[in-house]
Amino acid sequence: MTTYVHQSTEQSSSQPPSYMQATEKLGYISEATTPMPPLYPLPSIQPIYGQVLHMVPMVILGDMPVSCNCGNCHASIITRTERTAGILTWLICGGLALFGCWLGCCLIPFCIGELQDTQHFCPNCAALIGTHKRM
Numbered sequence: 001m002t003t004y005v006h007q008s009t010e011q012s013s014s015q016p017p018s019y020m021q022a023t024e025k026l027g028y029i030s031e032a033t034t035p036m037p038p039l040y041p042l043p044s045i046q047p048i049y050g051q052v053l054h055m056v057p058m059v060i061l062g063d064m065p066v067s068c069n070c071g072n073c074h075a076s077i078i079t080r081t082e083r084t085a086g087i088l089t090w091l092i093c094g095g096l097a098l099f100g101c102w103l104g105c106c107l108i109p110f111c112i113g114e115l116q117d118t119q120h121f122c123p124n125c126a127a128l129i130g131t132h133k134r135m
């Protein structure tokens, strides 16, 4: 014999439909009232080890070819450099042209490698490793 006990638990929660008109003023606690921290030495910034990034290591690119790992073919290479006209080259060119050296003399910076940017390429896959910019 199973007797179903139907518990009619009608909770007579007669909530009033009207909203609470009185807004609760909870004494607005501002977050800026934190007490001054005690004077303790700041934790020294420790280098985080363990994060091994399988990416191209940051190689300081200069004018000369550098040895690094290519990010494209992942080979240990020595970069092949090419000089290209950069911002500094054009600035000097414009400066020479302003000072009257516009009869071909303003093209001198394009012939001076030290005034140009240096692009580093991978000799294996010819991928651009990076660019050493003068400016």
Ligand SMILES: [Zn+2]
Binding pocket: 070, 071, 072, 073, 074, 075, 122, 123, 124, 125, 126, 127
């Ligand atoms: Zn490569």
